[in-house]
Structure formats: C-alpha cells, structure tokens
Ligand code: FES
C-alpha cells in the first residue's frame with residue numbers, strides 16, 4: 032500500500048515517518064515511532080486513553096489520521112517530565128494514589144494538562160468537565176479529580 | 192411529580208479464595224549481593240497493586256524498608272506457580288507464600304550476621320532501617336548491605352527462601368453440601384441515600400457510607416483506592432450496567448462506552464469509607480481479600496433506598512429509570 | 526477514609542514497620558509517565574494481526590466454510606479453521622478436573638452463540654485481516670435457540686451443548702449443588718410469616734479500559750513467548766499446552782501488568798489461537814479484542830435468577846431459608862459451574878439460620894458464555910439476600926438494620942455448609958454504619974459483639 036511521509040514535532044523532537052494512508056496517529060505513535068504512552072482502549076473515540084495534545088488542543092489520537100499531522104506540535108504523556116522531574120500533574124497523580132491499573136492515566140493526564148494550561152485555577156466542575164471524555168474503570172474518578180485540583184493549587188502557588 | 196428521598200442499608204460478608212479447586216501459590220525470595228531482596232512470583236497485578244503489597248509484606252518480614260525489595264512477577268520461565276489473581280486470593284495466598292519465603296531468607300541473613308558479629312542468631316533483630324543488631328545492645332550492629340556481601344563473597348551462603356501456600360482442596364459433600372469453599376471472610380455494611388425523580392425515574396445516589404472490615408489494611412492508601420473504586424462500581428452495577436438491557440432478549444446490547452453506561456466523573460456519590468480490622472487467623476498479617484466484596488453492598492443498599500424513596504421494589508438489575516417508571520405506573524394502577 | 530483502630534484492638538498487634546504504612550506504589554511512576562509496559566506495548570517486526578470470523582447466529586449448524594476468497598486477499602498469510610487446532614474441544618476447569626470438555630476453540634460443525642469464533646484470519650495488517658475475514662463464506666443452517674433459563678431446563682427445549690446432553694451442568698450431587706441444614710419444612714411450619722420472592726440480574730461486562738489480548742513471538746528455538754494480560758499465568762499456559770498438544774516447556778508466558786481485569790481475563794481465549802498462528806506462520810502474532818469484542822464477545826458476569834423463601838418470626842428471627850439460584854452460563858461452562866457452587870456455600874448470607882435448603886443450578890443458553898467477575902458467585906446473591914432482608918424487616922414491622930442484628934452471625938455459629946464461623950465482624954460493621962449514617966438502633970444492638978465467650 033502507498034505510504035505517505037509525515038513530519039511533526041513530538042515532545043519537542045522533530046520526527047519523520049512513512050505511514051500507510053489511513054493510519055491513525057495512535058498507531059503511528061505506538062507501532063512506528065515507539066511512543067506507547069497513548070493507550071488504545073477502544074480505537075473508536077469513546078475512552079480517551081489515546082488522548083494527546085496537538086497544537087495545544089486535546090485530541091483523540093485514535094480518531095486522528097497521522098497524515099493530517101504534518102507540521103503539528105504533538106505532546107504526549109511520555110514527554111511531560113522535564114529533565115527527569117515530574118510535571119506537577121504527574122506528581123499529584125502519584126501523591127493522590129490516582130492510578131490503579133494505570134491504563135487510563137496517560138490520557139487523563141493529557142486531558143488535565145489542557146485544562147490547566149487554559150484554566151490555571153479550575154473549579155471542581157471544570158475538572159469534571161475536562162475529564163468527562165476519559166473512562167476509568169478502577170478508581171471511581173474521585174482520586175483523579177482530587178489529583179488535578181491539587182496540581183492546580185501547586186501550580187498557582189509556584190506562580191505566586 | 193416530585194424528587195423523593197430514601198435510604199437503604201445492606202450488610203454482607205465475602206469469602207477469600209477458591210478452595211473448591213485447590214488454591215496454591217508459591218514464592219521465591221533471594222538477596223542480591225548488596226542486600227536488596229528479589230521476590231519472584233507468577234502472580235498478576237491487575238491494577239490493584241499486588242506488586243507493591245508483596246514488596247511491603249516481604250520488607251516487613253525480612254526487616255528492611257520496602258524500597259529494598261524488588262518484585263519480579265509473572266514470567267513463567269522464572270516465577271514459581273500461582274493459581275491466578277481472582278477470588279480475592281491474590282493478597283492472601285501470594286502474601287502468605289511471600290511471608291514463608293521471606294522468613295527462610297531472613298533466617299539465613301541472621302545466621303550470616305551472627306557469624307560476622309560472633310553472636311547467636313537468636314540474639315539478633317532487625318531495626319527496619321537496613322541493619323541487624325544485637326537485642327538490647329543496638330550499638331553492636333551490622334548493615335544488611337555488609338551481611339549480603341559477606342554471604343555472597345565470604346561465607347558462600349545463599350540468602351534465599353521458598354514459600355508455599357496451599358489449602359487442601361475441599362470437595363462438597365453431595366447430599367448435605369458440607370464444604371470449605373474459602374478461608375477467612377471480609378465484612379461490610381453500606382448505607383446509601385438516594386433521590387428518585389418519580390417523573391423521569393432517574394436515581395441520584397447522594398451519599399454512600401461504607402464500613403468495611405478487611406482483616407488488616409496492609410497499605411491504607413491502597414485499601415482506600417480499592418474501596419473507593421469498588422464502591423463506585425457497586426453503584427454502577429446497581430443503576431447502569433448490563434450488556435443485555437432486555438435480558439433474556441439478546442438484542443440491544445451495547446458495544447462501546449457510549450452505549451454501555453457507567454457513572455462518569457460528574458455522577459459521583461459522596462462516598463465515605465470506614466475501615467475496621469479484625470485480623471484473620473490465616474491471612475498475611477491478618478489481611479483478608481477486600482478486592483471483590485467492596486463492590487457488593489452498594490447494590491442492595493441502593494435498591495432498598497429506591498424503595499424507601501418511592502415505594503416500589505425493583506428486583507431486577509440494573510435498576511433503570513424505565514423499570515422504576517413501569518413499577519410506579521403499575522403501583523398507580525393499583 | 527477513616528481507619529477505626531479502636532475496633533478489635535484487643536486481637537490486633539499494630540506498630541509494624543512496613544505493613545500498615547501508606548507507602549507510595551512502586552508502579553505508579555511508570556503509570557504517570559506512560560512508561561509502564563502492558564502486553565500491547567510490545568511490537569515485533571513482521572507481526573501479523575489476527576481477526577476472527579464470528580457467528581452471526583445464536584444457534585446454527587455449519588454446512589460449509591469457504592475460505593478461498595479470504596486466502597487470496599492481499600496481505601493474508603494464513604487462515605485457520607477448527608481442523609488446524611490440535612485439541613479443539615476444551616474446557617478451562619479441566620485442570621481442576623471439572624469437565625466435560627464442552628467448548629470449541631474454533632467452531633466445528635455448529636455454533637452455539639452469536640459471536641462465537643469460527644475462522645481465524647492472520648494478515649500483515651489489521652485492516653487486511655478485517656477485510657479478509659469479511660470474505661470468509663460460512664453456510665449456516667439456523668437452529669432454534671433458547672435464551673431463557675426456565676425455558677432451557679424444560680423438556681423439549683433446544684439442546685444448547687451436546688457435550689452436556691442437557692441444558693444444565695450435572696454435578697456429582699445431581700442437577701444442582703445442594704446444601705441441606707436442619708429441617709427447612711419444619712422451619713416454615715413454625716414461622717409466623719413466610720415470604721417468597723424472586724430476583725433477577727442481567728449480564729454485566731467487566732469493561733476494563735485495556736481489552737483482552739496477547740502478542741506472541743516465536744523465540745526461534747521452537748519456543749513461543751506470549752505477552753498476555755491474563756489474570757492467571759500458569760492456568761493459561763497449561764490450558765494452551767492441552768489445546769495445542771504442545772509440551773509446556775515450549776511455552777513461555779510473560780505478563781503480570783494488566784490494564785484492569787475484574788475477572789474478565791481469566792478465560793483462556795486469545796492465547797492458544799494466537800500461539801497456533803505464530804507456530805504455523807513462524808511470525809509474531811497479535812490478537813487483541815476490539816472494544817466491541819470486549820463488550821459482547823468476552824465473557825460477562827452471568828445473569829442470575831435467585832428465588833428466596835424465608836420463614837420469619839414476629840420477633841425477627843429467621844427460622845428457615847430456602848434459596849434456589851440459577852446461573853446463566855451461556856453456551857459453555859468456562860468458570861460457571863464453579864461460580865454456581867460457590868454461590869451454594871455463600872447462601873444464606875452472613876446470618877445464622879437453623880434450617881437452610883440451597884439448590885444452585887448452572888444453566889446453558891444460547892448466549893455469550895459468562896464467566897468470573899469481581900464477586901463471582903456472590904454479588905447477585907448478595908443483592909437478592911439483602912433486598913429480601915429489607916422486605917422481611919418491613920413485613921414484621923422492624924427496623925431493617927435492627928433486623929440484621931437479630932440474625933447476624935457470630936463467632937462459633939455453624940454455617941449451613943457446616944463451617945463454624947470464625948473472625949466474624951458483621952455486627953461491628955453495622956454498629957459503625959449506624960453511627961456513621963446516623964441510623965440509630967436500640968442500645969442492646971450497640972452492645973452486641975461478634976465475639977462469643979469461650980468460642
Ligand atoms: S482509543 Fe481513542 S478514545 Fe479510546
């Protein structure tokens with residue numbers, strides 16, 4: 032099958048790959064590029080485990096064609112920690128015991144990051160809204176909500 | 192037409208293990224040359240945190256901090272047999288096996304330390320910080336790091352141990368059903384408070400107060416994870432979930448997360464968890480298996496609360512708005 | 526969460542170093558950085574993808590299977606049918622001598638539920654496998670199906686599974702697992718009130734965020750490494766060894782890090798066929814359930830019907846309890862015969878009742894085989910029992926919580942399956958719930974204890 036070249040920035044690194052036309056960004060990231068942090072929980076846009084950030088927007092990588100990502104700035108959970116230091120969201124998820132099996136976690140963190148980038152001091156309702164496209168079967172959500180609220184507080188204290 | 196409130200209670204117990212099939216799990220423990228401890232298993236972590244709990248159990252038994260323990264699990268080339276992670280058996284069965292293996296390893300460790308310190312092994316104790324000291328004379332001590340080095344390079348000892356947990360299989364007696372299906376039992380009592388909209392049939396769970404008795408909270412934060420998530424799942428079972436909404440009719444089964452319903456982050460009940468610990472005689476440090484039972488009592492508690500609110504019994508799960516409305520209609524028709 | 530250390534302090538030694546400490550989870554850093562390796566994070570060059578052709582009918586005879594078009598589809602490497610599976614008829618619990626073998630890896634002559642695996646297609650890409658699967662032609666003769674458990678056990682109902690010969694599992698005790706304790710009829714005769722009620726549940730999916738699957742890689746030495754999210758490593762390995770008639774020494778299973786299980790990953794479904802594919806092609810194989818397969822093909826929690834008849838005294842004592850439980854196994858046994866008998870031991874619940882009669886049936890119908898799920902054999906029983914308790918309390922005009930205290934089991938009480946109660950704590954849970962929920966009960970109940978002196 033015909034392959035198409037695609038170039039984008041992934042977690043700050045320039046990345047180029049040949050993909051078959053029709054390949055999802057999720058499969059390209061996981062199977063071709065080797066970033067397995069986005070998870071495939073449904074491949075049909077209903078679980079949020081594959082969430083990534085494309086040009087600042089939260090996107091489901093299972094519903095995004097890789098070939099449409101030329102020139103894009105893509106961020107995944109694998110690239111969140113800087114210099115080995117966890118991002119405040121990652122720290123908060125650890126401290127709040129907000130991961131069990133962890134399969135939903137990278138997607139949850141992506142969704143939360145887009146929220147906090149835009150709304151540094153979110154209300155509980157804001158957090159609920161931001162996470163409502165992400166399924167978690169283990170935690171009952173409350174620890175995740177608390178983790179995001181804690182990360183927001185930590186952020187605003189750092190900024191102050 | 193009104194929003195009606197009600198509350199309901201349920202109390203349950205839950206068996207640990209599957210003795211009706213034979214219930215073995217084995218573990219191996221050995222030290223590295225610098226005094227870290229490897230626990231080798233073939234048990235599976237489904238997300239409940241089995242690896243972490245086994246590390247804490249090994250650490251407590253050997254007398255080292257948990258971060259000195261490494262868990263290597265679920266490679267059938269290296270890990271000894273485990274029946275599997277189900278029937279609330281993981282923590283209980285694997286935990287017991289790890290304790291036995293760790294005790295054997297600890298004994299060798301103390302013997303090597305005794306030779307180094309020129310005392311009797313029975314006079315030694317661990318300080319929990321990575322050192323072995325003479326009971327009553329803590330200034331006479333040696334680090335586990337040095338003990339492991341000595342065992343490996345000087346004394347030719349293997350600081351290691353084997354652990355095994357097996358309950359003999361129980362065969363139910365044909366006529367009376369006499370059997371021993373499990374070991375210890377966990378307990379719970381839940382009170383749920385709901386609001387029912389008698390116009391739409393919609394149920395909102397306002398609060399759930401769960402009291403769980405789990406033998407021993409081996410890691411309280413992880414117990415909390417499990418119980419909070421379980422309580423959510425119980426409510427979800429009560430009100431939302433099924434693959435066959437018109438069972439036994441096979442049609443209309445949901446095939447994705449849009450059709451298969453579960454409460455989302457905006458649908459959460461205010462959840463309270465209280466934990467009691469009555470250590471079991473046979474569990475690791477008295478622990479019982481809490482993983483399954485924590486999702487059970489909410490279901491009848493919610494069902495009973497719905498009745499308390501609107502006076503109709505929904506004896507078929509899940510308790511959907513449709514079922515409530517039909518029952519209300521039947522009730523009104525007399 | 527609140528830890529109430531005051532309860533049972535007399536029988537508990539606290540002050541341990543590591544146990545009881547809220548240590549951070551050693552696996553969480555991997556979760557939050559996306560580094561934790563799940564089975565599907567393993568990718569091998571040249572890996573094939575396996576897709577199943579599934580039955581569109583609930584019950585049908587297979588007249589013929591034509592795979593020729595599928596085999597010609599670009600990218601297809603191999604197509605597997607029942608003939609390719611060395612020991613095609615199996616049952617997982619055969620390892621603990623619970624037979625008979627009653628399920629096909631790939632359908633042979635017949636399908637017994639809608640969604641049953643018939644043909645496996647291995648191709649270079651998922652898409653090619655999917656497209657080729659659509660080209661497999663299966664000629665079916667549709668047979669009458671049965672979905673209702675009560676219909677299924679009636680004479681003349683369509684036979685779901687010939688390996689059983691009837692639509693229920695035959696225990697050594699007969700058509701059901703029985704528990705008999707005391708004299709239940711005498712109990713009913715003595716009771717002030719009798720209440721018989723029936724409860725029903727529908728199948729429930731585990732719905733883990735990670736679907737069931739495995740990735741198999743040939744090791745190059747006649748051994749196969751299977752990366753899997755099974756909940757039971759050796760259970761799966763040993764069953765695979767039977768199905769493939771392959772010595773266990775040729776099989777290497779790696780797992781232990783699973784994206785949620787809840788009991789849904791204890792069936793041995795994906796591994797044997799994927800390993801067979803790897804063996805016959807010499808290539809790595811990935812077989813991962815789609816979300817749709819996870820929802821409708823993987824075993825759900827069984828639907829159950831529970832009929833409870835109780836005899837109760839005006840003072841609140843339950844003097845007789847008769848329970849008949851039906852577990853809908855679907856078309857094959859999997860773990861259901863076990864679940865039904867686990868249920869027999871669980872009834873009559875955490876209460877001390879002098880006269881008990883339990884029958885639990887495992888019934889076959891033409892639906893997705895059910896299997897274990899969190900609370901296996903117990904969850905639906907608890908729903909039925911505890912709603913029944915509420916009804917009984919109201920029937921005799923007692924507070925529902927107080928009613929449970931009257932009947933709660935305590936240390937030393939003999940259970941119906943003839944095990945003495947040990948380590949009871951139901952009473953204390955209810956006392957604490959009474960306080961926490963501000964649901965007051967009479968002082969005498971708050972003064973009760975699960976302990977019995979001398980017990
Ligand atoms: S995998 Fe993309 S939403 Fe589920």
Ligand code: FES
Pocket residue numbers: 129130131132133134135136166167168169170238734784785
């Ligand atoms: S932690 Fe398992 S799905 Fe969220």
